[in-house]
Amino acid sequence: xxxxxxxxxxxxxxxxxxxxxxxxxxxxxxxxxxxxxxxxxxxxxxxxxxxxxxxxxxxxxxxxxxxxxxxxxxxxxxxxxxxxxxxxxxxxxxxxxxxxxxxxxxxxxxxxxxxxxxxxxxxxxxxxxxxxxxxxxxxxxxxxxxxxxxxxxxxxxxxxxxxxxxxxxxxxxxxxxxxxxxxxxxxxxxxxxxxxxxxxxxxxxxxxxxxxxxxxxxxxxxxxxxxxxxxxxxxxxxxxxxxxxxxxxxxxxxxxxxxxxxxxxxxxxxxxxxxxxxxxxxxxxxxxxxxxxxxxxxxxxxxxxxxxxxxxxxxxxxxxxxxxx
Numbered sequence: 001x002x003x004x005x006x007x008x009x010x011x012x013x014x015x016x017x018x019x020x021x022x023x024x025x026x027x028x029x030x031x032x033x034x035x036x037x038x039x040x041x042x043x044x045x046x047x048x049x050x051x052x053x054x055x056x057x058x059x060x061x062x063x064x065x066x067x068x069x070x071x072x073x074x075x076x077x078x079x080x081x082x083x084x085x086x087x088x089x090x091x092x093x094x095x096x097x098x099x100x101x102x103x104x105x106x107x108x109x110x111x112x113x114x115x116x117x118x119x120x121x122x123x124x125x126x127x128x129x130x131x132x133x134x135x136x137x138x139x140x141x142x143x144x145x146x147x148x149x150x151x152x153x154x155x156x157x158x159x160x161x162x163x164x165x166x167x168x169x170x171x172x173x174x175x176x177x178x179x180x181x182x183x184x185x186x187x188x189x190x191x192x193x194x195x196x197x198x199x200x201x202x203x204x205x206x207x208x209x210x211x212x213x214x215x216x217x218x219x220x221x222x223x224x225x226x227x228x229x230x231x232x233x234x235x236x237x238x239x240x241x242x243x244x245x246x247x248x249x250x251x252x253x254x255x256x257x258x259x260x261x262x263x264x265x266x267x268x269x270x271x272x273x274x275x276x277x278x279x280x281x282x283x284x285x286x287x288x289x290x291x292x293x294x295x296x297x298x299x300x301x302x303x304x305x306x307x308x309x310x311x312x313x314x315x316x317x318x319x320x321x322x323x324x325x
Contacts, residue, residue, distance in 0.1 A: 032249060036153050036307045042300030045149035045217060049141050049295050054120045056086070056174040056188070057095040064118060068100055068148070068171065075155040077102040077169070084192045086174055089184040097173040099189045102151075104158045108166030113210035113275065114154070114310060116147025117175030117189065117265060125178075126289035141295045142285055144175075146217030150307045157311055165314060168207075172265050190265035194272035209238050210277040211313075212266040216306040217298035218282045223306075224259035229278035232270060239278045245313045251305045259283075280306065 047067070051060045069079045080101045085094040100118065120140030127133050139145075151169045158167065174188030197203070216223070225243060229235050246254030260283045269277040287293040 034249075034304055034308045035157060036304040036311070037156075038300035038304035040156075040300075041149050041153040041303040041307065042295070042298070044152040045141060045145050045298060045300075045303065046295050048145045048148055049139050053122075053138050054118065054140065054144065055122045056097050056119045056177045061119060061173070064148075065098065065100060068118075068152070071152055072102045072155055072169070076159060077104055077155060078106050079103075082193065082196070086177070086188045089177060089179045095174070095177065097189060097192075099173055099193050100171040102155070102169040103166075104161075104168070105166040108164075109205045111166040111168055111205055111207050112314060113168050113170060113207045113269070114151060114213065115170040115172060115190075115210060115265065115269075116151060116213045117144060117173070118148050118171040119173050119175055119177065119189075120144045121176045121289060122179055124289055124291045124293070125181075127291055129291075132291050136291045138289070138291065139294050141293050141298050142215045142217045142282075143288060143293055145295075146215060146298060146303060147171075147213035150213055150216060150303050150310070153303065154307050154311060161311075161314055166205075167314065175265060186263070187265055187268050190268040191272065194268040194275075197273045197275075207273075207275045210266065210269045210275045211238070211242065211310065212264060212269070212277065212279045212281070213306065213310070214264055214279060214281040215285055215288070216280060216282060217302050218285050219297060219299040219302060221253040221282055221299070221302040221305070222255060222284050223253055223280055223282050224255045225257060226264075226266075226279040226281060227258040227261040229266065230258045232276070234276045235270060235278050238276050241316070242278060242280065242309065242313055245316075246309045249308060249312060251309055253302070253305060254309065 051063050054060045054064050072079050082099040082101055085096050088095050121138055124132050124136040124138040127136055172189030176186055178184040225239050229239050243254050243256040262279055264279050266277040266279040269275045287297045
């Protein structure tokens with residue numbers, strides 16, 4: 001190879017690398033930046049998990065309620081504990097429960113609802129180890145903790161929302177106080193919340209939409225559209241908006257096609273309260289209902305991406321949140 005050819009090849013390679021770097025920098029500059037703090041969100045998840053298992057009525061649940069009340073109030077939220085009691089699946093006294101509601105701009109009449117459950121299942125009922133299924137320690141990092149962590153991080157950004165937007169967070173208790181399938185009911189907190197909302201005809205406000213966040217922290221995040229949410233005519237525009245928001249942001253973990261039919265808290269919001277609702281859930285989670293559901297299976301980046309999609313969805317003009325884009 002002659003020196004001339006060497007020089008031409010060197011020039012071509014150098015020019016190509018410079019061009020790629022320039023285009024990459026330009027693309028990075030054009031891409032919106034996620035304002036949510038992934039490291040802080042992961043810190044919140046670890047903080048919740050350090051409380052241990054948090055089934056309804058437990059000391060750890062009470063500690064979690066105190067932790068969250070302090071957190072949300074410090075950031076300007078108005079916190080309410082919506083107390084109720086439910087039958088104890090093991091017999092004995094009823095189990096005291098409470099949905100934790102956080103209101104932002106509580107005086108507004110038109111509102112949206114972001115929600116998650118914050119209890120954990122009593123036992124890791126799907127663990128491959130029979131002994132663990134009977135007496136294992138279920139931390140519930142993704143299944144319970146991840147939605148809590150996203151809302152804790154989102155609370156830092158509520159002051160930046162449009163002035164015409166009012167939001168409530170609701171953390172449902174008793175989503176899965178289930179020891180025996182077919183005997184013990186699911187969705188105790190969301191059922192109570194939905195009935196109270198439907199019963200209170202003088203409440204003076206209405207929810208235009210509700211988004212449920214459940215199992216959104218998986219390090220290998222894949223969020224398909226939930227089939228029930230897609231099938232409801234009043235909720236389908238909401239699903240389309242959330243996933244189109246993710247697409248606009250470049251959050252590829254939101255996959256715009258249905259995959260799973262999931263029974264979850266959003267059913268109560270829609271069927272009892274009449275609120276257009278959708279479920280944002282990663283149901284393809286190998287550690288589901290096992291002792292492996294710890295923060296080690298989760299990612300702060302996943303939490304921040306889900307929170308970012310929610311934040312940008314809420315920033316849309318009010319009319320577009322209730323209409324098909």
